Amino acid sequence: MAEHDQRFKNLLKEFLPEFFQGFFPQRATGLDFDGLEWLDKEVFTDPPGGDVFILDLVARLRSRTPQGDEPLLATALVLLEIESREAVAAFRQRMYRYYETLRRKHRCRVLPVALYLRVGLDGIGVDTYVETYDDMEVLRFNFLYVGLPALDAEQYVTGGNWLASRWRP
Secondary structure, X not given: OHHHHHXXXXXXXXXXXXXXXXXXXXXXXXXXXXXEEEOOOEEEOOOOOOOEEXXXXXXXXXXXXXXXXXXXXXXXXXXXXXXXXOOOHHHHHHHHHHHHHHHHHHOOEEEEEEEXXXXXXXXXXXXXXXXXXXOEEEEEEEEEEEEHHHOOHHHHHOOOOOOHHHOOO
């Protein structure tokens, strides 16, 4: 699956607007892809001695959606992670750690998105990582996902977005 990771990264870098239009059209309308900038994928959690995360893709762009006190066009990051393992339980925590590190470092909104190559879940949706302390939920982190194995290929092949028809590992 490692060879597919690089292919998907290249596709996402080249066709990020089409990815969002094909799988998350409502989110696509809230993102301004003009001036899209790809950031360094190496993130330090607590320099000089903290962990180093190597993220798949991080895009900086403008968000058209107002959030609280933020202006109509605010800086936002899109965190894209491509997961090729056959289980996602450990990935969910890792995704939260990546999100939290980016949020703290850049001090702006972060939209986390996972692309599951071997796990389908419901095809397209929201996945969740939850932490508890005894019987109390202390953290609930949600992120968007595309689970390729659960998608109806015919729907995407016949659709208007040619990129979506090519999402086959």
